[in-house]
């Protein structure tokens with residue numbers, strides 16, 4: 001049974017988490033372990049996403065998985081045997097850790113049997129939505145956006161301006177070809193962190209990019225996105241792109257805005273970004289942080 005909409009503080013019930021990728025940038029670790037389960041300090045990346053989704057007030061995590069990636073869903077199920085053992089041994093702290101993921105949010109699986117692109121993956125989630133859901137959030141588990149809270153800000157902007165709201169970061173010009181890039185104009189709001197989107201293009205060449213503001217893994221999309229996703233053709237890389245469905249909505253007059261996030265971002269999908277995320281979480285960790293800071297400083301000094 002899903003919770004009624006009025007119990008969702010930001011009127012977002014479902015967060016879609018595309019997790020069907022092969023994790024090729026992370027081999028050999030991802031030969032048998034889904035990259036979404038790799039730990040940042042001690043917590044799998046996807047549990048951090050679930051925590052952020054729960055903070056937003058969502059109650060359902062629609063996890064898009066590939067046929068051989070069931071382990072991702074298992075992380076959100078109870079584990080009675082392990083729980084019993086920990087209970088018998090009086091390991092309460094560890095028991096809490098085991099129980100945490102299932103208690104945060106209800107994860108439901110959506111299987112994507114062919115890797116046809118992010119747009120295709122998101123489109124599949126429509127089947128799990130209730131009739132009263134007029135918006136869906138998408139969080140890409142490769143992107144850690146810190147500090148959390150940007151989704152709440154995006155929900156506020158949607159409440160004020162309607163339509164769809166995306167999270168943006170500004171990157172160096174030589175980085176734009178890795179992202180969905182926004183064509184933007186100023187908008188008259190009190191806070192300076194919102195811009196109107198005039199167009200969006202997936203991974204353009206540097207010279208064709210309309211700006212250096214890029215999409216970064218957090219989307220609040222009007223339900224109209226599903227209809228748009230059914231109407232797009234394969235785009236960049238021969239895949240169905242979420243960016244192209246958003247661009248289609250814009251050309252049809254649908255309002256799209258970005259919230260420019262002033263914070264940090266880590267790309268967990270590749271070892272370089274993942275190491276940074278571990279260092280960032282590690283040095284801020286109450287237990288490991290103080291000694292890690294000292295050790296890193298010493299290491300850098302002696303290097």
Ligand code: G1P
Nearest residue numbers: 118143179180214215216217243
């Ligand atoms: C995806 C999106 C892209 C976005 C990026 C953010 O690309 O297609 O528009 O900017 O995520 O991380 P991917 O990194 O999956 O190739």
